[in-house]
């Protein structure tokens with residue numbers, strides 16, 4: 001039976017974990033991986049100022065579009081992000097295409113309710129309407145890769161939007177890594193990378209695994225453009241570098257590198273005001289996201305950190 005739009009994982013979203021066994025696409029001493037910007041221009045500014053301070057390489061691993069349905073905003077976010085290393089998320093993939101059957105392409109699991117999936121499909125519909133006014137940008141989004149391999153301090157880092165097998169996979173969600181860690185360990189072992197950096201599932205997690213190759217890590221930044229923890233007003237990005245940051249919320253050392261979750265401290269008031277103007281009360285984005293943007297999800301830092309050598313900033 002065909003799945004409903006927004007529930008399925010289209011076939012062209014898939015790849016083999018073996019694709020990561022290749023020469024690195026980029027090398028950096030300091031790398032920021034920014035997933036789930038969701039069209040927040042203030043978070044984009046905050047990320048740039050962090051990266052500039054240490055001359056870091058930026059990688060945007062998808063879903064940099066979502067709330068940016070105003071044409072000028074859409075154009076500005078995309079023109080800016082596309083100057084960097086960038087992957088397409090399900091949002092960019094569905095924006096570039098006209099596949100109404102995939103909906104938002106999120107491949108939402110059963111624990112996400114039908115009403116929320118329906119609202120995501122509506123948001124995607126509006127965003128696609130905006131994107132039609134920018135055929136060149138649309139074509140560029142459709143041509144972006146689904147994965148990258150980076151090397152930082154001798155670590156091999158697989159950068160994806162979803163998981164090791166799919167652009168919109170949920171196997172690197174905090175829920176699946178809690179419930180089926182053996183499955184995730186097998187994916188890590190089959191891919192030959194030390195760290196997977198991902199996003200897509202909206203909640204952050206950093207979890208260590210022991211595989212036949214040694215210690216490996218999955219780091220999911222949650223969202224750069226929305227709060228990720230209860231009663232907070234900042235997004236998160238993943239930082240991988242040879243030296244630790246004084247700004248990290250939590251992190252761990254693996255080999256000769258550190259992997260950290262760093263707060264993206266954007267202008268909360270300005271973002272709230274802009275969101276409310278574009279997505280007023282009763283709109284699908286307001287119903288699904290306003291509460292989270294205003295005061296964070298019901299999720300704590302302690303739930304996200306699943307590493308042995310925990311170093312957490314006071």
Ligand SMILES: [Fe+2]
Pocket residue numbers: 063089090091106161199200201
């Ligand atoms: Fe996504």
